[in-house]
Amino acid sequence: MRIGILTGGGDAPGLNAAIRGVGRRALAHGDTVIGVKNGWAGLIGDGDFMELDRRLFSGILQLGGTVLGSSRTNPMKREGGREEVLRNLGRAELDALVAIGGDDTLSVAAWLADHGGPVVGVPKTMDNDLSVTDYCIGFDTAVSRVAEALDRLHTTAASHHRVMVVEVMGRDTGWVALMGGLAGGADLILIPEITVALDEIIDRLQKRLQSGHDFSIIVVAEGVQVAGVTDQQAADGKVDAFGHAQLSKRGVAETLAEVIEERLGHETRTTVLGHTQRGGTPSAYDRIWATRVGVAAYDLVLSKSWGMMPVVRNGTVETAPIGDVARQQRRVPADLYELAKIFY
Numbered sequence: 589m590r591i592g593i594l595t596g597g598g599d600a601p602g603l604n605a606a607i608r609g610v611g612r613r614a615l616a617h618g619d620t621v622i623g624v625k626n627g628w629a630g631l632i633g634d635g636d637f638m639e640l641d642r643r644l645f646s647g648i649l650q651l652g653g654t655v656l657g658s659s660r661t662n663p664m665k666r667e668g669g670r671e672e673v674l675r676n677l678g679r680a681e682l683d684a685l686v687a688i689g690g691d692d693t694l695s696v697a698a699w700l701a702d703h704g705g706p707v708v709g710v711p712k713t714m715d716n717d718l719s720v721t722d723y724c725i726g727f728d729t730a731v732s733r734v735a736e737a738l739d740r741l742h743t744t745a746a747s748h749h750r751v752m753v754v755e756v757m758g759r760d761t762g763w764v765a766l767m768g769g770l771a772g773g774a775d776l777i778l779i780p781e782i783t784v785a786l787d788e789i790i791d792r793l794q795k796r797l798q799s800g801h802d803f804s805i806i807v808v809a810e811g812v813q814v815a816g817v818t819d820q821q822a823a824d825g826k827v828d829a830f831g832h833a834q835l836s837k838r839g840v841a842e843t844l845a846e847v848i849e850e851r852l853g854h855e856t857r858t859t860v861l862g863h864t865q866r867g868g869t870p871s872a873y874d875r876i877w878a879t880r881v882g883v884a885a886y887d888l889v890l891s892k893s894w895g896m897m898p899v900v901r902n903g904t905v906e907t908a909p910i911g912d913v914a915r916q917q918r919r920v921p922a923d924l925y926e927l928a929k930i931f932y
Contacts, residue, residue, distance in 0.1 A: 589614075589619045589620070589683040589684060589889070590619070590620045590622055590680070590681050590682050590683050590684075591610070591614050591619055591620070591621055591622065591682065591683065591684045591685075591686065591886070591889055592622045592623070592624050592637070592677070592680065592682040592684065592685040592686065593607055593610055593611065593621065593622070593623055593624065593640070593656065593685075593686045593688070594623075594624035594627055594628065594630060594631070594656060594685065594686070594687055594688065594689075595607070595627060595654040595656050595657075595658050595688045595689065595693075595712070596627035596628055596658055596659065596660070596661075596687065596688070596689035596690075596692065596693030596696070597627070597658060597660060597689045597690045597692050597693045597712070597713070598658070598660075598690075598713075598714070598866060599652070599653045599654050599658050599866055600712055600713065600714050600725055600726025600729075600730075600866060601652045601653075601725075601726050601729035601730075601866070601867075601868065601869065601870030601871070601874055602712070602725040602726050602728075602729065602870040602871075602874035602875060602877075602878035603653065603654040603688060603712060603725060603726070603878070604648040604649065604651045604652075604653070604654060604655055604870075605648075605649050605725075605870060605874065605875045605878035605879050605882065606688050606710055606712070606725055606878040606879070606881060606882035606885075607623075607640075607645075607648070607654070607655065607656065607688070607882065608645045608648055608649055608879065608882065609878065609879040609880070609881070609882020609883045609885075609886070610686050610710075610882045610883070610885055610886050611640050611644075611645050612642075612645055613882070613883045613886040613887075614886050614889075615641075615642055615645075617886075617890070620639065621639070621640040621641075622637050622638070622639055622640065622680060622682060623637065623638045623639070623640045623655075623656045624636070624637060624656065624685070625637065625638060625656055625657050626656070626657040626658060626659045626661070627657070627658045627659040627660070627661055627689070627693065628659070628661045628662065628663050628673070628693070628696055629659040629661035630657075631663065631672070631673045631676045631677065632661065632663055632666065632669065632672050632673065632676070633672075634676075635676035635679055635680060637680050638656075649875055649879075650869050650870070650875070651869070652866070652867050652868045652869055652870060653867070660692065662692070662696065663696060664695075664696060664699055670699070670700070670703055673700060673705070674700075674703070674704070674705060677705065677706075682706075683706060684706045684707070684708070684889040684892075684894075685697075685700075685705065685706060685707045685708075686707075686708055686709075686710060686882075686885050686886070686889065687700075687707055687708070687709050687710070688709070688710040688712050688725070688882075688885075689709075689710075689712050689713075690711075690712055690713030690715070690717075690718065690724070691713065691717070691718060691914045691917065693709075693712075694709050694711075694718070694897070694910050694913060694914035695914045697709045697897075697910050697914075698895065698909075698910040698911040698914055701894050701895030701910060701911075702895070702911075705894070706892070706894050707894060707895070707910075708885050708888040708889055708893065708894065708895075708896055708897055708910075709885070709896075709897030709910040709913065709914075710725070710881050710882060710885045710897060710898065711723065711724045711725065711881065711897065711898075711899060711900075711913060712724055712725035712726060713725075713726065713727070714726040714727055714729075714730040714757060714764060714865065714866065715727070715757065715758060715759065715760075715761055715763060715764060716761070716763040716764070716918070717760065717761040717763060717917040717918050717919065718913050718914070718917075718918060719912070719913060719915065719916050719917065719918045720899050720901075720908045720912055720913045720918075721899035721900050721901065721908070721913060722899075722900045722901055722902070723877050723881075723899075723900035725874060725877070725878045725881070726866070726870070726874060727763065727764070727874075728871045728873040728874045728877075729868075729869075729870045729871045729873075729874045730757065730764050730768070730865045730866070731764060731767045731768045731771060732771075732871055733768075733861065733864060733865045733868075734754075734756050734764060734765075734767075734768025734769070734771070734772060734807070734861065734865065735768050735771035735772040736772075737754065737772070737859070737861055737864075738754065738768070738769070738771075738772025738773060738774060738805060738807070739772060741754060741805060741859060742772075742773065742805060745803040745804070745805055746802075746803050748803075748855065749802040749803050749854075749855070750803055750854070750855045750856060750857050751793065751803065751804045751806065751845070751848055751849075751852070751854050751855070751856040751857070752803070752804070752805050752806065752856075752857055752858075752859060753806045753808060753841045753842075753844055753845040753848070753856060753857070753858050753859070754774075754805065754806065754807050754808065754841070754858075754859045754860075754861065755808050755809075755810055755840060755841035755858070755859070755860040755861065755862075756768060756807060756808070756809060756810065756861050756865065757809070757810060757861075757862075757865050757866075758779065758780060758809030758810055758811055758812075759780070759810065759811040760780055760811055760917055760919075761779070761780060761781065761809075761811075761917055761918070761919050761920060762777070762778075762779020762780055762781055762782075762809045762812070762920045762925075763920055764809070764865070765777055765778070765779050765807050765808065765809040765812075766779055766920055766924060766925065766928055768807065769807035769928065770927075770928055770931075772805075772807070773805070773931070774805050774806065774807040774928075775796060775801075775804040775805050775806065775931075775932060776789065776792055776793070776804065776805075776806040776807070776932055777806075777807045777808075777925075777928050778806065778807070778808040778809065778812045778814065779809050779812060779920055779925065780809055780811040780812050780813065781919050781920045781922075781925070782922075782925055783813045783814070783815055784814055784815070785814070785815045785816060786814055786815060786816040786817050786847060786851075787816070789806075789814065789844075789848070790848070790851050790852060792932055793848065793852055793854070794852065797852075797854070806844075808840060808841050808844060810840060810841075811840075812840055814840075814844060817840075817843055817844055817847055841858045841859075841860055842858050842860075845857065845858045877900065880898075880900075880905055881898040881899075881900065881905060884898035884905045884907075885897065885898055888907065893907065895909055895910055895911070896908065896909060896910065897909075897910050897913060899913060
């Protein structure tokens with residue numbers, strides 16, 4: 589067989605481990621592995637492919653990013669996009685396609701499978717918000733990055749008696765903020781699932797000051813809503829091919845920090861972790877599980893289980909329809925947020 593692999597959406601640590609898992613498993617069975625460059629962009633126009641041999645898979649397990657490149661191209665938005673993708677799959681003589689990505693990439697994969705495309709999926713998103721699966725490639729590393737940053741920021745916040753507002757990734761869900769904040773000992777965590785009033789934030793900070801704590805660390809997800817602060821904010825109007833606003837332009841942490849300093853009279857600084865959460869070496873956990881779901885994806889190809897994908901549930905690899913995984917977001921449950929509030 590000739591098996592194609594693509595990685596779509598934002599890069600995440602562990603993608604190369606998944607590519608390696610699919611590729612090494614396929615080569616062991618005597619198959620040919622073809623890399624589709626730059627996500628779905630590699631399957632439109634004239635197509636963009638590269639053959640992957642054993643040498644390419646050597647030494648990529650520990651690398652961040654993706655050796656195939658990525659993009660947020662959405663062929664569903666192109667007139668004749670479906671026919672274009674199917675035509676390029678035929679032109680490259682691909683018997684199967686493994687699409688590694690988050691809800692956007694997988695929504696295209698599900699759409700393609702519904703129209704006869706020989707495609708299987710692999711769950712990847714640092715936001716950890718895909719339904720059905722307990723694990724998404726990149727999440728563990730992102731949480732570790734946040735925790736490490738908070739460890740460093742604690743010392744400077746304590747030395748200068750400051751409030752530090754740390755903005756992390758999280759468009760619609762707060763998994764990275766909550767888990768990273770818990771691991772890093774944040775004093776307050778704000779996530780998109782829970783709207784918090786500004787007065788409540790100020791009250792919590794005042795109580796910390798009154799109890800003798802002269803510094804605070806606040807972790808805020810980039811998509812958070814704070815009544816009285818973010819309700820009048822808007823992005824600059826720029827959106828990607830899937831209609832998502834560029835939240836990096838929103839500046840929620842900077843806005844919140846200005847309001848806190850004005851209301852509280854306490855020196856407040858901002859740190860935006862941004863793409864540092866995506867970059868660098870994947871954690872051992874991400875390497876292991878990305879490898880496992882990559883190998884499982886090849887096994888689905890072998891059984892011609894088109895429209896399916898490996899998911900992780902209760903510590904084991906299972907399978908689920910791509911459409912079910914991409915259909916809705918897995919949001920932070922209220923009880924987990926209440927757990928974090930114990931330490932405020």
